[in-house]
Amino acid sequence: MGDRSAIEWTQATWNPVTGCTKVSPGCAYCYAEAFTLRFKRGGRFIPGHTTIKTHADRLEMPLKWRRPRLIFVNSMSDLFHEEVPDSFIIETFQIMKQASHHVFQVLTKRHTRMAELAPKLPLPDNVWMGVSVENQHWVEQRIPELKKVPAKVRFLSCEPLLKALDLTRYLDGIHWVIVGGESGPKARPIHADWVRRIRDDSVAAGVPFFFKQWGGRTSKARGRILEGRTWSDMPLKPPSPPTQHRPVGHQSVSLAEPAASSLASEQPMAQV
Numbered sequence: 112m113g114d115r116s117a118i119e120w121t122q123a124t125w126n127p128v129t130g131c132t133k134v135s136p137g138c139a140y141c142y143a144e145a146f147t148l149r150f151k152r153g154g155r156f157i158p159g160h161t162t163i164k165t166h167a168d169r170l171e172m173p174l175k176w177r178r179p180r181l182i183f184v185n186s187m188s189d190l191f192h193e194e195v196p197d198s199f200i201i202e203t204f205q206i207m208k209q210a211s212h213h214v215f216q217v218l219t220k221r222h223t224r225m226a227e228l229a230p231k232l233p234l235p236d237n238v239w240m241g242v243s244v245e246n247q248h249w250v251e252q253r254i255p256e257l258k259k260v261p262a263k264v265r266f267l268s269c270e271p272l273l274k275a276l277d278l279t280r281y282l283d284g285i286h287w288v289i290v291g292g293e294s295g296p297k298a299r300p301i302h303a304d305w306v307r308r309i310r311d312d313s314v315a316a317g318v319p320f321f322f323k324q325w326g327g328r329t330s331k332a333r334g335r336i337l338e339g340r341t342w343s344d345m346p347l348k349p350p351s352p353p354t355q356h357r358p359v360g361h362q363s364v365s366l367a368e369p370a371a372s373s374l375a376s377e378q379p380m381a382q383v
């Protein structure tokens with residue numbers, strides 16, 4: 112967790128919850144689990160991955176980050192995990208509302224709980240809501256639930272992409288599509304035809320498309336070039352990337368920018 116991130120489609124991570132349990136095939140080689148195990152082997156005490164822990168002491172961190180950032184919420188867990196109390200989730204959203212100079216990206220595989228809780232959550236325009244969809248079954252289960260959530264930006268993370276997806280009937284009301292292959296020693300293969308089809312369907316529907324990586328042994332092993340170029344469209348203009356040398360200022364993030372502005376990242380990890 113920190114105010115920098117190597118994940119291509121975000122700028123920082125914030126983990127008010129850690130620990131998770133597996134719910135679908137995309138979880139098989141969970142990055143958060145592998146990360147936790149690695150640190151346990153190193154002798155540092157971190158509760159096991161399946162220990163769900165809320166961290167009240169981390170809630171106010173984004174309020175202290177003065178420079179606007181695109182923040183991925185819970186890269187090490189799932190905010191809508193069944194063991195996270197409603198009250199803690201609501202408090203997390205209240206902080207996101209208060210920290211209106213940032214943009215927050217909330218990604219879940221607990222689509223049902225997210226949709227059920229949505230009416231109780233403050234959902235300001237700076238909070239983007241998304242679901243992971245790794246195969247067609249989860250397209251059909253998770254996207255309709257996501258569409259019940261009245262977020263300004265609703266997004267899909269098709270990562271790890273495990274099968275071909277037909278998104279054509281599902282893209283109305285979706286504002287961003289991310290695709291990525293799996294990475295790690297047991298990475299399952301991704302096929303270029305699957306990626307091209309999602310790209311073509313997204314472009315045809317006018318939905319910004321972001322290709323994160325081909326995956327492989329490491330997240331950068333095969334790069335992120337698709338048909339000769341990177342695909343880094345964003346649904347709205349993100350906050351200016353943080354740099355170390357500029358004076359700290361409090362810029363406001365324009366959420367009224369036109370869709371599909373390109374981040375055009377030159378950089379060649381995320382879970383939930």
Ligand code: SF4
Nearest residue numbers: 131132133138141383
């Ligand atoms: S963090 Fe994400 S990938 Fe890992 S077990 Fe939880 S839902 Fe699955």
